[in-house]
Amino acid sequence: xxxxxxxxxxxxxxxxxxxxxxxxxxxxxxxxxxxxxxxxxxxxxxxxxxxxxxxxxxxxxxxxxxxxxxxxxxxxxxxxxxxxxxxxxxxxxxxxxxxxxxxxxxxxxxx
Numbered sequence: 001x002x003x004x005x006x007x008x009x010x011x012x013x014x015x016x017x018x019x020x021x022x023x024x025x026x027x028x029x030x031x032x033x034x035x036x037x038x039x040x041x042x043x044x045x046x047x048x049x050x051x052x053x054x055x056x057x058x059x060x061x062x063x064x065x066x067x068x069x070x071x072x073x074x075x076x077x078x079x080x081x082x083x084x085x086x087x088x089x090x091x092x093x094x095x096x097x098x099x100x101x102x103x104x105x106x107x108x109x110x111x
Contacts, residue, residue, distance in 0.1 A: 023086075030089050037096035046071045048096070053088060056081075063088040067096075068106060075106040 038048045047070045054064045062083040069076050078101035082088030095101045 026086065027089075030086070030093055033093045034089070034096070037093055040097070046076075051092060053085065065089070065092045067092060067101065069103070076103040077106040078103050 034051075049068045049070055051068075052066045054066065056062055056064050062081060063085055065080045065082075065088050067078045067080070069078070078095075080088060080092050080095060080101065082091050092101075
């Protein structure tokens with residue numbers, strides 16, 4: 001039986017720890033970028049109230065972010081979807097930073 005270099009002799013545990021550490025670093029960077037994007041939006045009179053991540057995997061479709069915000073013009077909502085949790089969070093952060101979210105008036109569902 002052949003093994004890949006680095007995955008024998010108890011090394012999978014070390015690789016798992018390295019992967020988890022890299023993921024933690026990436027999540028921290030994303031959170032810091034999200035905080036900066038939210039603060040930048042507040043300077044433009046747009047206050048992000050909440051960001052909710054909904055797991056749609058059971059329905060066959062990845063993740064959905066629901067972003068709610070307020071401005072002097074009213075309450076608004078925007079959506080962003082992704083195949084993975086990290087892809088969804090990264091997309092929300094990027095779209096907050098570049099202003100590409102499509103905001104809609106936040107009305108009760110079905111009205």
